[in-house]
Amino acid sequence: MQVSFSYDKKKTLQALRYHFIARPEIKWMMIVVNVFAVVAAALFYFHKVRPEPFLLGTIIWLVMMLSVWYLLPYSIYNKATTFKESFTIYFSEHQIKLISDVGYVDWPWSKIIMFFESPHFFHLYFDAKSFFLVPKDNMSDDFRHDLRALLKEKID
Numbered sequence: 001m002q003v004s005f006s007y008d009k010k011k012t013l014q015a016l017r018y019h020f021i022a023r024p025e026i027k028w029m030m031i032v033v034n035v036f037a038v039v040a041a042a043l044f045y046f047h048k049v050r051p052e053p054f055l056l057g058t059i060i061w062l063v064m065m066l067s068v069w070y071l072l073p074y075s076i077y078n079k080a081t082t083f084k085e086s087f088t089i090y091f092s093e094h095q096i097k098l099i100s101d102v103g104y105v106d107w108p109w110s111k112i113i114m115f116f117e118s119p120h121f122f123h124l125y126f127d128a129k130s131f132f133l134v135p136k137d138n139m140s141d142d143f144r145h146d147l148r149a150l151l152k153e154k155i156d
Helices: 009-022 024-045 051-079 141-154
Strands: 002-006 086-091 095-100 104-108 114-117 121-125 131-135
Touching (some): 009 024, 009 051, 009 121, 009 131
Antiparallel strands (some): 114 121
8 A cells, every 4th residue: 555645734734733632741731721711710700819810821821722733833844844745655564664755764563653543644653752644635535444444453
């Protein structure tokens, strides 16, 4: 199975957002900040606290959302030359082979610890923070179905 692709900026940024929001530390931070903002708003409404905690919670929430939604994805996208290249990826029974103009790399299935699927990509993870995005754009429905089955079979 093989597919050739290059990255679309909008879809790639969305995939990076999925990656960050799926991180457990980001999830917990969002929960804590949201709970703090709601509690501060309720206490402010019932005149139990001054407006500063409510304002602080709102500012923290806005900064966090801007960071996760815009700053992190754009900084990763702009730093990585990977997103500006074209690739051909081969999926076989023993490995994944990725070829670009710069060279190639072989990944045995044992290197990939997990995967998940977002609307436009398959996210292949090598460890908790390093991953590779495989766009679904040039894939037929049958190819996507077969690839999904292969990934489920090969990745624990």
